[in-house]
Amino acid sequence: MVSRTFRTRAMAATVAVLALGLAACGSSGSGDSSTDAATGGGDSGDLINVGFSQVGAESGWRAANTKSIQDTLTKDNGFDLKFSDAQQKQENQIQAIRSYIAQGVDYIAFSPVVESGWDAVLEEAKQANIPVILTDRAVDSEDKSLYVTFIGSDFVEEGKRIGEWVNDNVATEPINVVELQGTTGSAPAIDRKQGFEDATKGNPNVKIIASQTGNFTRAEGKTVMEGFLQANPDIDLVYAHNDDMALGAIEAIEAAGKKPGTDIKIVSIDGVKDGMQALADGKINYIVECNPLLGPDLADIIKTLHSGGTVEPRIVTHDDAFDQAAAKEALPTRQY
Amino acid sequence: MNLGAIARHRLFWPLVALVVLLVASALKSPAFLEVTVRDGHLFGGPVDILRRSSVLLLVALGMTLVIATRGIDLSVGAVMAIAGAVALSQIAASPDPGALSTVLLAMLTALAVALGIGVFNGFLVAVVGIQPIVATLIFMTAGRGIAMLITGGQITTVTSAPYKTIASGYWLGLPVAALIAALIFGATALLTRRTALGVLIESVGINPSASRLAGVRARTIIWTVYVICAAFACIAGFIKSSDIMAADSNNAGLFIELDAILAVVIGGTSLAGGKFSLTGTLVGSLVITTLTLSITILGIPVNAVSLFKALVVIAVCLLQSPVVQHRMRSRRRRAAPVPVEVPA
Incomplete structure (x- = not known):
């Protein structure tokens, strides 16, 4: 009897956990954007609405990348940035992108955490006429029309x-x-x-x-x-x-x-x-x-697209290389 | 004790798994089991396993006590992240990161925060009566967010010799991390097996109402185990963050709650509460740590790592289950008419 009661309870608890887990996932996508609820929707004056889904904060590189994007896509520069952190989970990223589509942002940019499995959600963005820009990492979709451009290192x-x-x-x-x-x-x-x-x-x-x-x-x-x-x-x-x-x-x-x-x-x-x-x-x-400082390039691409221009489907950023002597020289002036 | 009785012991199969993993690693790389003295301390595969398992052992110890009261604590990984974040941000912000007093103060602050979380968890479970799995889920999901807030979303890196000692230091040739874990294991064993506390925890786990009617303060006991569990997780968080000298809020102790529950279960403590085995938890922690290390040694292909882990765990759990053990015994008896078990 005891074990049966326990099993029932455990099952109920598991269901509760799953439900809560889903709720938590949901809020991680929309939570960040709700801070900008006042300006939500695609008609917030002259500002360009951009939804950005970051991979996570797994490394120092990613932190520099995040900072560059947040510092460039500011209201002063004419952007309304909705930023979300996927904590290295694809499901969180898909969730975030869906919420951006639902909010009707003007552009979606994201760094895909893995290469595969993006076709469905990118198709939804395409249906909604929201251009998608890939930053830093690529996707392996056959259909190249699912995104406008991929900017990042080779x-x-x-x-x-x-x-x-x-x-x-x-x-x-x-x-x-x-x-x-x-x-x-x-x-x-x-x-x-x-x-x-x-x-x-x-x-x-x-x-x-x-x-x-x-x-x-x-x-x-x-x-x-x-x-x-x-x-x-x-x-x-x-x-x-x-x-x-x-x-x-x-x-x-x-x-x-x-x-x-x-x-x-x-x-x-x-x-x-x-x-x-x-x-x-x-x-x-x-x-x-x-180079993690993709913010300025991303801003340029969006501005070009917004004024009706076109961009190359693949934009490679400039990367340097350092040996020990070069590092000593470069270190004092590094931005990140 | 005859062979049959040994094979039936609940720690038999976990120990077999441990030995198999060690032997397989040693066959693949003969130097693996060698222990040498390097820079005045012991160095080798077994030392690495002891040092690495300290984090999981600490978390699993606390988890054992919580599970013995029919509870579960999912917040341990998040507590580890918070502990590292609080301690390292404080050390990083201080004018003298290398001073022992700075490090101790930072660790005390982090411990206080962790105890606070333990008190909160215990309050929800023991006083409010929320299901443990749900109550501790709050900090499991929110905790990492709090840790991220503390570190400002960055990985906080510090240089501090005393803090580095926790995970990378050696005392009398042995890794400090393993000594800390051994000390806490010993203290927990003494406290639960040489005083009435262990029996009280088991009685609460077997039947909370009956033990309350018998005069056991079930509420206080349950509350206490959550506080202890958070404190142990906090110390594990120190070791983890000291290991890389950085507070990585996203990854520190990620999914360790699952490994800890697994270690407890492999060790023979039932998730239904009641009787618990600290030695079992120790063996469980060693099995899981060795498993992780042997993946690298055996050169398991990157894409097959999760599958390999799952197969080993399934094998151990199946071999341990009473049904499978019974089937195996009866088959053996049928095959060999001569009685296997010699009467004592």
């Missing part, structure tokens, strides 16, 4: 540049490489892996001995690197898909009694402040920048 190119630097500077003798991948299924993880492999494929000295996801976070970068260090006694180079995982790897390498940057070389992508600092300190060897 991730394959970033991986290639890392690979080329490794070929020229480290892989002059045989080396064992471990790879810290980004979030499984995300465009930067797939493309950065691809680019690196393309560049090092012709070099028999480069041997990728292990590759695992660190989910773009420091904590997981550290955990995975600890495992790598236990499993493989002779690692020569760590290729991290972003700086935060590289920073986690540094902690793990130091804990293992080795010197990051010397005993084990580290290359990564992003160029956030903490990463550049580690590069200047000699703990990272090479960083290819992935």
Whole structure:
């Protein structure tokens, strides 16, 4: 009897949890926008209504990206920005985009958390005649008419540049490489892996001995690197898909009694402040920048579209690359 | 005790899983089980497992006590995020981040906040009578938002030697994090097994009304376990944030409530409340931590990680279930007419 009562209760509770969970998801999309309820709808004077759905705040890069967008798309610049944070969940992003469609914003911009599964919601936006701009990450839809343009770095190119630097500077003798991948299924993880492999494929000295996801976070970068260090006694180079995982790897390498940057070389992508600092300190060897300051470019695109102009379907941002000497020079004037 | 009795012990299969994972990792990478001294402290796979499991063990300990009272605490992951956010923002804002007094003060503040959340959870469950799963869901969903508010939506990074010691330091060659967890495990075991507290918690879990009529202060006991659970989660939050020296409100302790519940269940404590086993929880935590580490060592392909984890957990849970155990025994008896069990 007791167990049956308990089971019934547990079931009721589960249902309640699910209901609450859904409610919570719903509010995360519309909650942010309700702050702008006064100006809601597509007819708020001269301001251009833009709904932006951010991936999350998983790394320093993302924080800089968020700040750039929020600082550029201001009321003073003629925008009414509705911003929401999807906390790295696709369902939250879809929810947010639907709520933007329901509110009838003029433009929707978002950084898709993963590549696939966007066709349905983008179709809804198309039906509602709301142009969609992809920032930073791409989607794998066959139908290119679902979005106006994709602005962001060329991730394959970033991986290639890392690979080329490794070929020229480290892989002059045989080396064992471990790879810290980004979030499984995300465009930067797939493309950065691809680019690196393309560049090092012709070099028999480069041997990728292990590759695992660190989910773009420091904590997981550290955990995975600890495992790598236990499993493989002779690692020569760590290729991290972003700086935060590289920073986690540094902690793990130091804990293992080795010197990051010397005993084990580290290359990564992003160029956030903490990463550049580690590069200047000699703990990272090479960083290819992935420019997060997309705000101004996004503002230009929207203004062009709003005045009836057209934009290229793919806009590649300019990225720099830094070695240790260049990092020391650049660090004092970095914006992020 | 004969072999059959050992095989029937509720910790038999979890321990088998632990050994299998360790052996598989050692076969794949022979150096895995080696423990060496490096920079004056122990280094090696087993040390990593001890250090890594400290976070989960702390959370699971608190969860064990809560589950023993027929409750559940879903807010532990969020409490960890808040603990890290409060402590690190305070250290980052202070003029002297490296001072021991700064770090202690920051940790005390964070602990006070966590205790406050525990008191709130306990109040909702014990006094207001809300279902535990619903009551603690409030902070599970709202907690990360609060942590984000504290850190201003950023990842707060600090440099502070005393704080770094919590997760990366060593004392007498052993990782400080593991020592903290061991100390708290010992204290909890003493408090519940050498005083009446353990029996009182179990009696409340088995039948709250009967134990209240028998003179047990059920309400106070239930309230207390939620406060203890939040306090342990807070300490786990310190270790987690000290590990990367950053307060990552979105990811710190994400889904750890599920891992903790799993550790408790693998350890043989029933979700229906009543009898609990702290040793079981310890074994459960070690199994889950080893599982995570062995994924990297065994080189499981990225896309198969979740599936691999699920398969191991399903295998352990199935082998542990009384129905499967009974079936297996009767089949073995049919196959071998000679009695397997020798009478004592």
